[in-house]
Amino acid sequence: MAPPNNRRPGFSKRAQYSIFASYLLGILGAILGLLLLLISFIDPQGFSALRTIGAETMAPVSKSLSEIGGATGSAGYEISAYFTAASKNAAMQQELEQNRIEILEARALRQENERLKRLLKLNEEEPDSIAMARLISSTASSSRRIATLGVGSNSGLEPGQPVRSPEGLVGRILETGPTTARVLLVSDGKNVTPVQRASDSLPAFATGRGDGTVDIQPINIGSNPFKGGDLMITSGSGGLYSPGIPVAVVIRKTETGAIGRVLANPAKVSHAIVQPIFQAETMRQIEKTAATVLKQGTGE
Template structure:
């Protein structure tokens, strides 16, 4: 027959000894606590010494437990950082991309401000300027090189008036509407600009090539004095453009002249100034009594 499950401790000496030891330890602990309490009241200095001794005794254990807790805490942080690394990396990549976009926008705004400052300074230097406006568009693949200006006849624009930017000559007004105007660019193949070399006033003609460059031909046929880096400016001949406006810089020589790069690239020019015709009376006389077709009106 199996023994009952609810046996009392009296049937087991081991259980009796365990209960007796626990009672004994409890009584000893209570007595020890009482003694320490009495010592703290009777002799505080002696109690302080006992407390110091106790702290020194358990210091190694406390230190070991503290280091163990620190290690487990660091390990937990490292595990958490490992699992969060992917999301943090994605956030950092997104933030980096946003910062890169903002930097590019800031650079673009700074360049735009620099261009506007140069244009305003140019407008102050040219008191007889008619209007200042934005270049709305320009042809890039068409056979003709024509740009659209954001002002028209309502602002006093007329065909033939020069258009320039801080970089140099853009072209001349070809047609006008009430609020827009078409500009025949210097690089158009039908546009011939009287120029001269800035260093020694050597006269020449700059004819557009339709690709952002001009063909430079000296007036004195048979001579080719041009070299790379020569700056060509308007000469004032013909009475259309005032002298001294930068037009192009020579990039290479040819058998009969040179090829020049137009300084005022319409793709990079945001704003332009419209000037009056340099010598309107002279231009009117040439139109009424044409001698050659170098400056005759171009159309599509």
């Protein structure tokens, strides 16, 4: 049978001494506390001196305990930081990647806004433009270089009309549907564009090579006056494109002419405007002027 919990110390001297010492210490503590209380009432200054002496006596012990506690807390923090470093590092990497994506998106948005501003400015400078739309797609691996424009005959588009962007000439309308149109790009091998050098109006022809460049041949056979960096613009010959539209810049000479890089790269052009055929617009202006003069002559 288990012994009862409230056993007496019996004849155990150690147990008796322990009980007696605890009682004695309790009585002495009570007496000491009572004395200190009486001293605080009778002699406050003396009690303050005793309190100062006690604080000075316990200061080294308190300091040692404080240092031990600080060291223990610091060690615990370092251990915790070691085990949580991996998760914090992963979270920081994820946040860094998210910030990088946001920066790239903001940079792309800014470039798109700048491109649209240039396009709107071009549209204001060309009051006779027929439509402005997005280039939906363009061929990259086909033998033909054709792009699709997001407007068609419902917006007044017709085959032959020039298509340009702020960077330069994109091409001309090849076919039209009600809401889309196919654009024959300047770099297409069957597209020949009358051009001239911007610096001195030297006439030439630019023929597409199918790889984003054009073959520039001077009209005067036997001479090759081109050099790298020459800017080629439309000359207005042929009555299709209005003069002064940037087409290409010479990147290297050949035996008979030069190779030029097309300025309006369809892969980078998001929007474009469609202009009237230059000769047709000129004829309409001539007819309008003639009708005005005739009306003035008849006195109407």
